[in-house]
Amino acid sequence: MTDRITASLERLFDEHRIVFWYDAARDMRGEFDAVDLAGVTKVEIANNQFGLKYRMLRQEPKAKFLVFHDGPEPVNAANWLLDLQLATAVFKADQAGIWLGELGLPPQFESVVRDHIEFYRSKARVVELKRLLHAADTQSQVRLRMLAVCAGAEGGLDTVVEALLGELAEGRDDAMRLIERSGLTEVFWKQVGNAYDYQPDQPDLEDFAIALFQSAYLRALGEDGKLNAEALLVFRRWKNNRHWEEAFETLAARYQSLLKIPEDLSKRDFRGVMAVDHFEEIDRHIIRQLVHAMSTQTVSASEVLNWVRERRQSHWYGSYEDIYQAIGFATEFQQALAEANLGMTSPAEGVKRYVSSWYKLDQLYRKFIYHMQRSGHASLLSELYEAVENRYTNSFLLKLNDAWQDQVAGLTDWTIPGYARQSAFYVEQAAEFRRRDQKVVVIVSDALRFEVAAECLRRIRALNRFDAELKPMISALPSYTQLGMAALLPNRELSFVPDGSGSVLSGGESTQGLAAREKLLATGRAGDRAKALSARDVLDMRVDEGKELFRENDVVYIYHNLIDAIGDKLQTEDQLPKAAEDAIEELTKLVRKLTSANFSNILVTADHGFLYQHRSLDESDFAVADPKGDEIMLRNRRFVIGRGLDETAGMKKFTSANLGLTGDLDVLIPNSINRLRVKGAGSRFVHGGASLQEIVIPVIRVGKQREADVNQVEVQIIVSGRSQITSGQTAVIFYQAQPVSEKMQARELVAGIYAADDTLISDEHVLQFDFTAENAREREMPRKFLLSREADKFNNQDVFLKLRERVGKTSHYQDYTSHRFQLKRGITTDFDF
Numbered sequence: 147m148t149d150r151i152t153a154s155l156e157r158l159f160d161e162h163r164i165v166f167w168y169d170a171a172r173d174m175r176g177e178f179d180a181v182d183l184a185g186v187t188k189v190e191i192a193n194n195q196f197g198l199k200y201r202m203l204r205q206e207p208k209a210k211f212l213v214f215h216d217g218p219e220p221v222n223a224a225n226w227l228l229d230l231q232l233a234t235a236v237f238k239a240d241q242a243g244i245w246l247g248e249l250g251l252p253p254q255f256e257s258v259v260r261d262h263i264e265f266y267r268s269k270a271r272v273v274e275l276k277r278l279l280h281a282a283d284t285q286s287q288v289r290l291r292m293l294a295v296c297a298g299a300e301g302g303l304d305t306v307v308e309a310l311l312g313e314l315a316e317g318r319d320d321a322m323r324l325i326e327r328s329g330l331t332e333v334f335w336k337q338v339g340n341a342y343d344y345q346p347d348q349p350d351l352e353d354f355a356i357a358l359f360q361s362a363y364l365r366a367l368g369e370d371g372k373l374n375a376e377a378l379l380v381f382r383r384w385k386n387n388r389h390w391e392e393a394f395e396t397l398a399a400r401y402q403s404l405l406k407i408p409e410d411l412s413k414r415d416f417r418g419v420m421a422v423d424h425f426e427e428i429d430r431h432i433i434r435q436l437v438h439a440m441s442t443q444t445v446s447a448s449e450v451l452n453w454v455r456e457r458r459q460s461h462w463y464g465s466y467e468d469i470y471q472a473i474g475f476a477t478e479f480q481q482a483l484a485e486a487n488l489g490m491t492s493p494a495e496g497v498k499r500y501v502s503s504w505y506k507l508d509q510l511y512r513k514f515i516y517h518m519q520r521s522g523h524a525s526l527l528s529e530l531y532e533a534v535e536n537r538y539t540n541s542f543l544l545k546l547n548d549a550w551q552d553q554v555a556g557l558t559d560w561t562i563p564g565y566a567r568q569s570a571f572y573v574e575q576a577a578e579f580r581r582r583d584q585k586v587v588v589i590v591s592d593a594l595r596f597e598v599a600a601e602c603l604r605r606i607r608a609l610n611r612f613d614a615e616l617k618p619m620i621s622a623l624p625s626y627t628q629l630g631m632a633a634l635l636p637n638r639e640l641s642f643v644p645d646g647s648g649s650v651l652s653g654g655e656s657t658q659g660l661a662a663r664e665k666l667l668a669t670g671r672a673g674d675r676a677k678a679l680s681a682r683d684v685l686d687m688r689v690d691e692g693k694e695l696f697r698e699n700d701v702v703y704i705y706h707n708l709i710d711a712i713g714d715k716l717q718t719e720d721q722l723p724k725a726a727e728d729a730i731e732e733l734t735k736l737v738r739k740l741t742s743a744n745f746s747n748i749l750v751t752a753d754h755g756f757l758y759q760h761r762s763l764d765e766s767d768f769a770v771a772d773p774k775g776d777e778i779m780l781r782n783r784r785f786v787i788g789r790g791l792d793e794t795a796g797m798k799k800f801t802s803a804n805l806g807l808t809g810d811l812d813v814l815i816p817n818s819i820n821r822l823r824v825k826g827a828g829s830r831f832v833h834g835g836a837s838l839q840e841i842v843i844p845v846i847r848v849g850k851q852r853e854a855d856v857n858q859v860e861v862q863i864i865v866s867g868r869s870q871i872t873s874g875q876t877a878v879i880f881y882q883a884q885p886v887s888e889k890m891q892a893r894e895l896v897a898g899i900y901a902a903d904d905t906l907i908s909d910e911h912v913l914q915f916d917f918t919a920e921n922a923r924e925r926e927m928p929r930k931f932l933l934s935r936e937a938d939k940f941n942n943q944d945v946f947l948k949l950r951e952r953v954g955k956t957s958h959y960q961d962y963t964s965h966r967f968q969l970k971r972g973i974t975t976d977f978d979f
Contacts, residue, residue, distance in 0.1 A: 148177055148180045148181065150244050150247070150248055151177055151181060151244065151247075152181055152182075152183065153247065153248065154237065154243070154244060154246075154247025154248065155181065155183060155186075155212065155237060155247075156183065157247060157250060158235050158237060158247070159183065159186060159210055161235070162234045162235040163208070163209070163210050163211070163234065164202060164210070164211050164213060164230065164234040164235075165211075165212055165213065165234060165235050165236070165237050166213045166215070166219075166227075166231050166234065166235070166236045166237065167212060167213065167214045167215070167236075167237045168215050168217070168218060168219040168236070169214065169215065169216050169217065170217065170218035170219065172216055172217060175216065178214050181212070183210075183212065185210055186210045186211070186212050187206075187209055187210065187211050187212070188211075188212045188214065189201075189211055189212070189213055189214070190213075190214045190215065190216070191213060191214070191215040191227070192216075195226035195227050196226070198213065198227070199226075199227060199230060202230070203230070212237075213227075219236075235253065236253065238253070238256070241266075242256065242259045242260050242263065242266075243256075245259050245266045245272060246258075246259050248272065248276070249272070249275065249276050249279060250276075250279070251279075251288070255285055255288065257285070258285050258288050258289060258292075261329055262289075262292065262328045262329045262330060263329075264327045264328045264329065265292055265295075265296070265324075265327075265328035265329075265330070271295050271296075274295045275288075275291055275292060275295050278291040278294060278295065279291060289330065289333045290302065290303060290306075290333075290337060292328065292330060293306045293325060293330055293333065293334055293337070294306050296321050296324045296325045296328060296330065297309035297310055297313075297321045297325075298321065301936075302935070302936060303337050303338070303341055303935075304380045304383065304384075304934065304935070304936075306334075307338070307380060307384070308380075308383075308384045308387070308390055309321060310322060310351055311355055311358075311384065311390070311393055311394075311397065312390055312393040314351055314352060314355055314393075314397065315392070315393035315394075315396040315397050315400075316393070316396075319351075322351055335349040338354065341376055341377075341935065342358075342373045342374055342376055342377040342380070343372070343373055343374040343377070344357060344372075344373055344377075355397060355401070356401055356404065356405070357371075357372050357373055358373060358377055358380075358381055359381070359397065359398070359401045359405065359424060359425075360372065360401075360405050361373035361374075361377055361378065361381075362377065362378045362381035362382070362424055363405070363407070363422065363424045363425070365377075365378045366378065366421070366422045366424065367414075367418065367419065367422060375874070376934075376935060378932075379909060379932045379933075379934055380934075381424075382909045382932065383909050383910070383934070385423075385424070385461055386461070386909065386910055386911075386912075391461075394461070395426075395461075398424065398425050398426065399426065401425075402425045402426065402427055407425045407427050407428075408427050408431075411427060411428065411431040412431075414431075415435070416431060416432045416434075416435035416436055416439075419431065419432065420432065420453055420456055420457070421456065423459070423460035423461045423462060426462050426465070428460075428462075429457070429460055429462045429463075429465070429466050430466075430526065432453075432457065433466065433469055433470075433473070433523075433526050433527075434526060436450065436453065436473060437473070437526065437527060437529050437530040438529055440473070440476065440477065440480070440530055440533070441529045441530050441532070441533040443480075447477045447478070447480065447481035450473065450474075450477040451474060451477055451478075454470045454473055454474045454477070457470055458470070458914055459911065459912070466521070466523070468517040468518070468520045468521035468522075468523075469517070469518075469521045469523055469526060469527060471513075471517040472514050472517035472518045472521060472527055472530075473527075473530065475510050475511075475513040475514040475517065476510075476514045476530055476533075476534050478510050479507060479510035479511055479514060479534060479537075479538070480534070480537065482503075482506055482507055482510060483507060483537060483541060483542055486503070486504065486507065486542070488504070488542070488545050488546045488549055489549060490549060490550070490553060492553060493553040493554070493557065493562045493563075494562055494563050494564050494565065496549070496550050496553055496838065497562055497565055497618060497620070497838070497842055498564075500596075500618075500838045500842055501596060501618045501842060504546060504838070505596050505597040505600060505842075506597070506600075507538070507542050508595070508597040508839060509597035509598075509600065509601060511534065511538045511542075512597070512598075512722075512723050512726060512758070513723075514534055515723045515760045516723035516724060516726070516727060518531060519720075519721075519723060519724065520724070535759070535760060535761050538759070539759055539761075543757070543759070543819055543839075544818065544819060546838065547818040547819050547837045547838065547839075548818050550818070550836075550837065550838055551798075551817045551818045551836075554798055554815075554836050555798060555817075558804060559803075559804050559805075559806070560622075560623045560800060560804060560805045560806065561620075561806070562620050565618060565619065565620045566617070566618075566619045566620065566845070567619070567620055567622075567806075568619055568620060568621045568622050568630060568633040568634060568843065569622055569633040569637060569640065569806060571619065571633065571634050571751065571845070572634065572635060572636045572637070572670055573636070575749060575845060576588055576670075576701065576749060577636075577670055577671065579747045580670070580671050580674065580700065580701065584746075584747055585696065585699070585700050585701070585702075585745065585747060586700075586701055586702075586747045586748075586749065587701075587702040587703075587704065587740055587745045587747065587748050587749070588634070588701075588702070588703050588704070588748075588749045588750075588751065589681070589704045589706055589733065589736060589737075589748065589749070589750045589751070590631065590634055590703060590704070590705050590706065590751055590752065590753060591681075591706040591707070591708075591709070591729060591733060591750065591751075591752055592627060592705070592706065592707040592708075592709060592710035592711070592752065592753055593627075593709040593710035593713060593714075593752060593753070593754060593755065593756050593833065594706075594709060594729065594733075594750070594751070594752035594755075594843070594844060595709075595726075595752070595755040595756055595839060595843075595844075596618060596755060596839075596842045596843060596844045597839075598709070598726045598729065598730065599616060599750070599752070599844030599846055600616060600844070601730055602729075602730045602733050602734065602750070602846065603615075603616045603846055604888050605730055605731075605734045606733075606734055606737055606846070606848060607888035607889065608856065608888045608889070608891065609734070609737075609738065609856070610854050610855065610856040611850060611851040611852070611853065611854055611855060611856075612737075612741075612848065612849070612850060612851065613848075613849045613850075613851055613855075614846055614847060614848045614849065615846070615847050616844055616845070616846050616847075617844075617845050617847070618842050618843070618844065618845075619751065619842075619843050619844070619845050620841055620842065620843070621633070621752075621753070621754050621755070621840070621841045621842075621843045622640075622805070622806070623800065623805050623813070623815065623836055623841065624782070624784070624785035624787070624813055624815065624834040624835070625754035625755065625784075625833050625834050625835065625836070625840040625841050626648065626753075626754060626782065626784075626785065626833060626834040627710065627753050627754065628648050628649055628650045628657070628658070629642075629648075629650050629753075630752070630753025630754045630843075631650075631657060631663070631705075631753050632650040632651075632652055632657035633753075634703075634751065634753065635652065635657060635663055635666045635667060635703075636652075636666055636667060636669050636670035637652040637653070637657075637666070638652060638653045639651075639652070639653050639654075639808045640652055640806070640807050640808065641802070641807055641808040641809040642779075642787055642802070642807065642809055642811050644779065644789075644809070644811065645779070646779035646780050646787075647780070648780050648782075648787070652666060660678045660679060660680070660705070661678075663678040663703060664676055664677060664678040664703075667701050667703060670701060671700075671701075674700045674701050675698060675699045675700045675701070676699060676700065676701045676702070676703075677695065677698075677699040677701070677702045677703070678702075678703045678704075678705070679702070679703075679704060679705070680704070680705050680706075681704050681705065681706035681707075681732065681736055684704055684736060684739060684740070685732070685735065685736060685739060687739070687743075689742065689743070692739060692740070692742065692743030693743050693744055695743060696743050696744045696745055702745075704736070706729070706732065706733065706736065708725050708728050708729040708732060709722065709725050709726055709729050709756070710756075711725070712724075712725035713725060713756060713758065713828075713831035714828065714831060714833075715828065716826065716827065716828040719828040719830045719831040720760065720830065722756075722758050722830075722831050723760075733750060737750070737848055741848075741850050746849065746850050747849075748847075748848040748849075749845060749846065749847055749848075750844070750845070750846035750848065751843065751844060751845045751846070752843045752844060753843075754833045754834075754840060754841075754843060755833060755839050755840045755841065755842060755843055756831055756832065756833040756839065756840060757784075757819055757831070757832050757833065757835070757837055757839050757840060758830060758831050758839075759830050760830065761830075762829070762830065763821065763829045763830065768820060768821045768822065768823050768829075771794050771795045771796050771797070772794075772822075772823075773786045773788070773791060773792075773794050773797065773814050773822070774791070774792045774794060775788045775789065775790045775791035775792050775812065776788070776789050776790030776791075777789040777790065778791070779811070781822060781824060782822070782824065782827075782834045783821045783822055783824050783827055783828075783829060783832040783834065784815070784816060784821065784822070784832050784833060784834035784835035784840070785813055785814065785815050785816075785834040785835060786813065786814040786822070787811055787812075787813055788811065788812055788814075789810065789811055789812065790812065791812040791813075791814055794814055796816060796817050796820060797814040797815060797816050797817060798814070798815045798817060798836065799812060799813070799814055800812065800813045800814075800815070801813075815834075815835050815836045816835055818837065819835075819837055855889055856889050856890075856891060857889065857890055857891070858890070858891050858892070858893045859882050859883060859884045859885075859886060859890055859891070859892065859893050859915055859916075860882075860883040860884065861880055861881065861882055861883065861893060861895060861915050861949060861962070861963070862880070862881045862883060862963070863878060863879075863880060863881075863947060863949065863963060863964075863965040864878065864879040864880070864881050864926075865878055865879075865965060865967075866879075869965065869966060869967045869968065870967060870968050870969075870970050871899075871933070871945065871967050871968070871969050871970070871971070872970055872971060872972065873971065874932060874933050874971075875930055875931060875932045875933065876899075876930070876931055876933075876947075876967070877928065877929070877930045877931075878928070878929060878931070878947060878965075879926050879927065879928050879929075880897070880913060880915070880926070880927045880928075880929065880949075881922075881925060881926050881927075882915045882917050882925040882926075882927070883925075885917060885918050885919055885920055885925065886916050886917060886918045887918070892914065892915060892916035893915045893916075893951070894912065894913065894914055894915070894951070894952070895912075895913050895915065895949040895950065895951055895962055896910055896911070896912055896913070896949070896950045896951075896952075896959060897910065897911045897913055897929065897931075897947065897948070897949050897950075898910040898911070898931070898947075898948060898950075899931050899933065899937075899945055899946065899947050899948075899967070900945065900946050900947075900948050901936075901937075901939075901940040901943065901945055901946075902940075902943065902944060902945070902946070905936060905939075905940075906934075906936075907933055907934050907936045907937035907940060907945060908931040908932060908933050908934060908937070909931060909932050909934075911929055911931075913927060913929070913949075915927070931947070933971075937969065937971075938971075940969055941969055941970070941971050942968075942969065942970060943968075943969055944966055944967070944968055944969075945966075945967050945968075945969045946964045946965065946966055946967070947964060947965045947967060948961055948962075948963075948964040949961075949962040949963050949964065950962060
């Protein structure tokens with residue numbers, strides 16, 4: 147205790163030459179005797195007042211004196227040293243006085259301690275308060291910092307409110323009870339009342355929280371609420387603070403029904419709440435109405451895509467991301483379908499138009515189904531799903547392949563001029579590298595449809611120092627696994643095994659299994675060292691094993707099977723969209739692994755494509771007639787192999803010779819997208835036929851670059867007019883300088899306005915810059931920033947709008963760019979009371 151007394155006295159002597167000490171309880175004699183202050187003379191009042199005054203004023207006018215009296219301070223009329231005492235200082239030696247001295251506060255702040263004694267009984271609270279205090283603090287500001295200590299907050303009243311709301315969400319009231327014990331309850335509610343206009347007869351934290359949610363919701367809609375605009379700003383900052391994410395969600399769920407938000411939303415058009423995210427029900431309301439508007443085609447594609455982008459700022463976006471993604475893909479699908487002309491005048495034109503644009507409709511449909519399934523909220527999308535499914539099947543898939551069937555019907559031999567044939571793949575593409583004595587690796591991904599490969603291409607090209615190109619190839623017919631796999635090998639005289647198994651021979655040799663394929667690969671060029679293995683074997687290899695694979699072999703075929711393995715089973719065919727996503731991910735990993743093993747020539751291709759419709763098919767989707775002939779050996783949903791097959795209505799007949807095969811077997815292919823009835827077989831995922839989706843297969847050629855070639859888009863801040871902030875909010879435009887592409891990647895930034903000392907004085911926005919538009923105006927992002935009460939401290943100073951970027955995957959951020967403003971608000975708010 148002596149140390150604290152000494153410290154308090156030293157602070158007083160820094161400002162005064164004479165300090166009086168009255169020991170009213172006559173229990174501080176020991177402490178007085180123990181005090182030893184350098185340069186300070188200790189004297190006592192003992193009926194010697196005149197002598198002390200003469201000594202201190204006349205004899206030693208510059209010396210410092212600690213004047214002690216063993217007893218209470220006399221009344222003014224009897225105090226012979228009153229004039230001297232009033233001109234100097236009095237040391238309060240009780241506990242309150244010690245705390246006051248410990249905090250470095252002047253005597254006039256005594257009530258800040260005496261009115262809140264319970265607060266100071268904790269040494270930890272006193273230490274924390276001392277850390278928070280500023281030299282220029284008023285008594286009101288000291289009490290506000292005491293509230294912050296009680297709440298475990300950092301900063302002003304808004305941070306205290308945030309912390310108390312956090313406790314409320316957790317069902318605790320520790321901080322509020324401490325505020326009450328500390329005698330700060332009236333102070334707190336007075337602060338809240340003045341700051342946010344909360345003025346009930348009996349203030350209560352939960353009542354305040356309900357009013358805060360209700361007022362913020364109404365004010366965000368441009369309507370009046372019980373609380374003021376400052377409350378809306380505090381709400382927004384609390385809602386957007388990741389630290390309080392769980393608390394916000396808990397209270398939003400608790401008050402959503404209480405405030406009758408669903409009933410209120412039912413009366414509002416979704417456009418009017420597009421910028422609001424105070425309750426989860428808002429997102430559900432927007433989704434329901436948006437889905438209905440899309441289904442009835444009463445909104446434009448550009449409007450929908452803008453709304454989906456805007457909802458990415460919603461607090462609940464993470465919960466509904468897949469639904470918004472599905473809506474976005476459905477919109478792009480409908481837009482692309484409206485712009486598509488599905489006519490053609492030749493088979494070559496049909497293929498050309500498919501690989502240049504029509505394939506995107508298959509891709510957009512698949513992505514829509516994938517995100518709808520992944521969302522877990524398929525019921526919200528049911529109306530849109532029906533519209534997309536009907537348009538995909540009837541207006542695209544059927545219409546396109548009916549037109550394509552007209553071209554197929556005119557073919558005698560299965561060949562399309564100008565396009566590589568699958569049966570010539572090894573000679574014309576894989577062996578090209580061997581003719582230059584370069585090693586080559588071929589990845590054959592079962593059922594890698596052209597549109598899936600196009601997405602995989604983008605993923606590979608997005609890798610640093612990777613380049614790739616995609617070209618179409620025409621599969622063998624029927625477009626099924628055994629024939630497609632055989633056609634990709636060095637081959638001669640391909641033929642069906644006449645046992646109904648669907649197996650294929652090459653020059654009388656089996657093409658089934660890795661060993662047989664490896665044997666055939668070795669025949670491609672004399673002396674070639676060849677290897678055939680599964681993708682899983684490669685993915686599981688250590689780095690040294692991968693490099694050994696490169697050293698020991700000239701031609702490597704890797705067989706990958708995710709799409710067909712899932713799609714070609716009745717029990718799992720509905721999971722095809724996810725299988726395609728997984729295949730893209732795995733193929734990208736496979737390519738990276740192979741390049742790290744020194745392979746620089748990589749080809750990715752497929753045995754066949756596929757047709758896929760998510761909805762179970764009707765009887766009308768099946769072929770109208772059953773095949774007839776001398777002998778039916780193999781019957782599949784999309785083809786029949788047999789001997790002496792009859793021309794059948796609804797099917798196209800090919801002989802083996804027509805298909806470039808040897809033997810005397812015939813093949814029937816159902817017209818367009820029709821299926822044959824096959825007991826126990828899946829009908830949504832099928833292949834084997836001659837539709838564009840089945841027979842146009844990809845060849846991705848992957849190369850590695852020497853230098854880094856991946857960058858992120860640049861972002862600029864655009865301010866119209868003078869760089870001044872003269873009101874409680876300011877508007878700016880952020881401009882993304884380049885469109886996102888495979889080599890120019892998106893950028894996420896956090897935007898906010900800061901004072902020169904890095905104090906945040908506005909709300910913050912997390913911004914995604916991933917615009918793909920070539921039009922520069924379509925890469926602009928307008929945003930408004932609301933200033934907080936904290937901004938008043940920095941009026942007439944320079945402040946900075948900053949864009950900050952996360953450092954890797956850490957929780958740290960660094961400045962990306964900034965723009966200087968001068969804050970010149972004519973009227974600031976005074977919350978010091």
